[in-house]
Each structure stands twice: as structure tokens, then as C-alpha cells.
Amino acid sequence: MKVLVLDTIHGGTILAEALLRNGDDVDALDVYRGVGLTPEEAASRRYDLITSPVHLDPAYPLLNTTTPVISHHEMTRRLAGGLPPTVIEVTGARGKTTTSFAVASLFTTKGVLHTSRGTYLYPEETFLWKKSITPASVLLAAGGAKTHHAEWLVAEVSAGVTGIGTLGILTSADDYLIAAGKKSALAAKLESLAKCKTVLVPRGVPLQDGWHVIDDLVSVEGDVLFWAGGSFKNPLLELAGYREPLKCAAAAGLLLGLDPARLAGFTAIEGRMQYYLEDGVPFLDNANSGTTKATTLDAAAYLRRLVPDKEIVLVIGEEHKAVCDGFQSDAIRQTIEEISPIQTISVSKTSGLNFAASKAQALSLAKEHNAAVLLAVKTWR
Helix, strand or coil: CEEEEECHHHHHHHHHHHHHHCCCEEEEECCCCCCCCCHHHHHCCCCCEEEECCCCCCCCHHHCCCCCEEEHHHHHHHHCCCCCCEEEEEECCCCHHHHHHHHHCCCCCCEEEEECCEEEEECCCEEEECCCCCCCHHHHHHHHHHHCCCCEEEEECCCCCCCCCCEEEECCCCCCEECCCCEEHHHHHHHHHCCCCEEEECCCCCCCCCEEEHHHHEEEECCEEEECCEEEECHHHHCHHHHHHHHHHHHHHHHHCCCHHHHHHCCCECCECEEEEECCEEEEECCCCCCCHHHHHHHHHHHHHHCCCCCEEEEEEECCCCCCCCCCHHHHHHHHHHHCCCEEEEECCCCEECHHHHHHHHHHHHHHHCCEEEEEEECCC
């Protein structure tokens, strides 16, 4: 089969290589940088199939064709093979990384966790590699699971799931526009989830057969999570950034026949409300790909509860590697005004300090003012 793969940056190269191994004749086109095969050359050739990312502008000329077009998510589903018995895919506008870690912590057997923070072998939590969470990267994670004879795979996926999962999880019903502002990200995610055997979603999402609502399975009061057969306590449940992921993971555990009580021992992840001391200075690290005004205000309130006698040095902004759904400048200004830090350090895509340099400067300023540091940069880590 002659296949055209669009967008080599966001997983297209992985798909092209997999198709070649499958015996297909493949062209791969970089739609953004204009290197290699040109759109004009591709337009002059005949293809049996085109695969394109869901975020590509539907007006892109090569999509105006009678040739069948499928998404990268669907192509990954078609190419995936040799999967472990249990596969969980996690997607959503926010909370998917924390949810993925929490779901992985429910298992006691050997498995692979693939997230934006890295890919790990469980239960030892051994770091394997770090790749993006484009759908095509699920092929690499599945390959790792096969190599290590894993019994399960938990995969965080952007903009939807591939549909290979035993369970598909939507962490958030929040929506935003993709594909040059012409498509709903939530609609794309829901369409992909329909291919999963079982689906777990937040309230407010239109339900289909085999879909379950998180709040119908679990509930939270303070720092205690309840379900029909029991409960557990975890102080992280009092933080919005952990409450929903832990609810989601507990509900997933019930659907998978795993014990949600294991989440009692779940601890904060780096970059997600993680509190620590560095050279005597209190740090609250909430710099991650899902950082927003709301999560930053929650983090500031949490830090003030932890160290009520200290002012805050705020490191805020958006690094050049951040995700498409950005931390907008107006929201950043409003966040700074509401927190009213003693000092602010800005991180920008185009100017100013990068995240690593800003941390060092924040440490110095915090020592000078006997303050605490809040890291609130939207960035991949």
C-alpha cells in the first residue's frame, strides 16, 4: 500500500518507520518546516491512504483529496500489535499525567507507564526513555512493554486515544480549539474514545454504551475518597490538582478490579504541587504542561498554608517548548496581580530567562527576602 504520512514532527516519523517495517511504500512530509518532500511533489503522486494529525488545519491542500484520510491516532491503532493483556490510555486537557501515574501505582505486577515526563518500567519505576505523547509514541511504549514482558501498559496520549486500550480515560471535559481554530479538541477526544472497550469520563460528557462517569463511582470529602466498598485518606485530595486525578484513578481501579486503597500512599509528582526545601528555601513546584491561572492560584494558596509566614517569589510564564494550549499573557498578568508576590521572574517563549535559569535566580531572591518560591511555568519536563 502506498501511504502518505503528514507531519513528521508530531509522530509522523515513527508511523512512517512502522509502515515501512510493515512492507508499505511510504512518503513522509514535514508540513511545518518545508524540508524534504514538498507538498507539490506529494500532490503529483497517487496514494492509497493518507494519515494526518488531528491538529492539522483541515484546509491544508493535501487533505483536499478523494484519497482516504485517517488520523495518526487511527493509524497507530492499526499498527499496534503484541500488546499486554491490560492497556489503559489517558487523555484530556488537564490532569492526564498525574492520572497516568496514579493509575500505574494501582498495579503490583510488571508494567510500563508512558507519560510526558518519561516512560518507566514498574514496579521498580525504572526510567526507560523520554518521548512525546503523540499517538505514535504509543507504538514505542507498546514495544517496550513487549520487550520487558509487561502485563500492563498505561499510556498518556495527546488529543485523544488510539483505541487499543482495555480502558480509555478522559480526565477533563475542558475544551479548546485545534486545527487552526476549526475543530473542537474535546470532540476529537470523544470520537477516539468511542473505539475503546470501556471508557471513563467526567460528568457532563455525552455517554455511550460502556461509558462510566467518575463521580458515579467515587466521591471525596476533605482528604478522604469513598467508593461503594471502602475508602482511603490522602492529604493530596485537598488539592484540586490531585483531587480529580486521584478520583479518576480510583474509579479506573474499580473498573479494572484493582484496589483503590493503594492510592493512600500516592505522593506528589515533580512539577505537580511538589513541595520541597532547596538550600533551606521552601519550593512549591507546579511547573508542567498543564499549568494555568487556576492551577497557579491553587498552588499559591497551598504554599501559603504550608509556610504562612513567608512571602512568595513567583516564577511564571510559558517556555518555548510548551504545549499548543498556552498560558496566555492576559492570564499570566491576572495571576500575578492576584498572588501579589514579593518578586516575579518571567519566563517567555521569545525572551527572558529559561526555566532552569529562572529557578536559580528565584533561589537567590528567596534567600534575600526570606521568602518561598512558587514555580508556575507552562513547560514540558
